[in-house]
Amino acid sequence: MLLVLVLAAGLWGLGWGMKAPVRARLVMIGILLAGVILEQLVLPPDHPLRLATGGSAQVWVVLIGVLALAYGYRAGLRRLKARARPAEAAPEGPFTPAEIDRYARHIFLREIGGPGQRALKEAKVLVVGAGGLGAPSLLYLAAAGVGTIGVIDDDVVDATNLQRQVIHTDARIGMAKVFSAEAAMLALNPFVTVRPYRRRLTEEIAADLFAGYDLILDGSDNFDTRYLTNRIAAQAGKPLIAAAITQWEGQISLYDPAHGTPCYECVFPTRPAPGLVPSCAEAGVVGPLPGVMGSMMALEAVKHLTGAGQTLRGEMLIFDGLFGESRKLTLSRRADCPVCGTGHGRAAPPAPPV
Numbered sequence: 001m002l003l004v005l006v007l008a009a010g011l012w013g014l015g016w017g018m019k020a021p022v023r024a025r026l027v028m029i030g031i032l033l034a035g036v037i038l039e040q041l042v043l044p045p046d047h048p049l050r051l052a053t054g055g056s057a058q059v060w061v062v063l064i065g066v067l068a069l070a071y072g073y074r075a076g077l078r079r080l081k082a083r084a085r086p087a088e089a090a091p092e093g094p095f096t097p098a099e100i101d102r103y104a105r106h107i108f109l110r111e112i113g114g115p116g117q118r119a120l121k122e123a124k125v126l127v128v129g130a131g132g133l134g135a136p137s138l139l140y141l142a143a144a145g146v147g148t149i150g151v152i153d154d155d156v157v158d159a160t161n162l163q164r165q166v167i168h169t170d171a172r173i174g175m176a177k178v179f180s181a182e183a184a185m186l187a188l189n190p191f192v193t194v195r196p197y198r199r200r201l202t203e204e205i206a207a208d209l210f211a212g213y214d215l216i217l218d219g220s221d222n223f224d225t226r227y228l229t230n231r232i233a234a235q236a237g238k239p240l241i242a243a244a245i246t247q248w249e250g251q252i253s254l255y256d257p258a259h260g261t262p263c264y265e266c267v268f269p270t271r272p273a274p275g276l277v278p279s280c281a282e283a284g285v286v287g288p289l290p291g292v293m294g295s296m297m298a299l300e301a302v303k304h305l306t307g308a309g310q311t312l313r314g315e316m317l318i319f320d321g322l323f324g325e326s327r328k329l330t331l332s333r334r335a336d337c338p339v340c341g342t343g344h345g346r347a348a349p350p351a352p353p354v
Contacts, residue, residue, distance in 0.1 A: 132290030133219030
């Protein structure tokens, strides 16, 4: 009998060493025991092999029966426990454990905390333009956990963009900027929803598009779009964060006439004459400057959505990258503004869009 047990243990060890499934190892041992029972029935009672393997088939039948009962009992108990186990409860609160870990540095901030991070997750932000200013804005909005981010742009990625538009890559040259931006944002944070709109912002679609968002960020590259964005945002009562850059300088403000601030057209009532303010393509722009101003746009968005600190509502920040200086101007509404129509004020001349 000891010989059979040693053989069974050897088969089990061999199967384990070969990483065979448990069922396969049990089958091998079953074949061994079936052979032992067969030789007990066939060989004479005084045969040495029969004596060495127990001397009686009944011993092995009883042993196999006991093992089968034990295995069946264990399997049945396992099934009962599985049925009795309550369903796993859905995680409480708005965040999964992975999101809590991801946004921990925000949650630790007294000014943001859990409620502020929840506000970011529930927010819907539209970014006009996926170029120099839109690139860092979109990346940092996604990284910050803004739940729904829309981006509208009709352009495609060009090699000349890559000196400053860090959301795009060389491998995506020729791809629509909104889809390139979507790929980068989801690669950075799969917990956000990105809505790409591959088209130019026009009068026909602006009002319906803005209605679905809480906050508008303007990083467009022409004055027509800037004035249109401001007018539709003001009409819809949507706060607007707009920045502009040229060469080494940038400016940014939060325009929210629904809450008493001037709108963009209050500050810049007339467009510069053609050729007076050269574009980035004509005058050049230092690569990191859009990153600085676009990141400021995302920072203002986070502050606005969470209620943290003091935003640039009613103020304009002007940044000089060449000399490392910045200053702020107080803005006022104009009584004759065709968009918001109250107040009076003056500001510095506009910088051209990126």
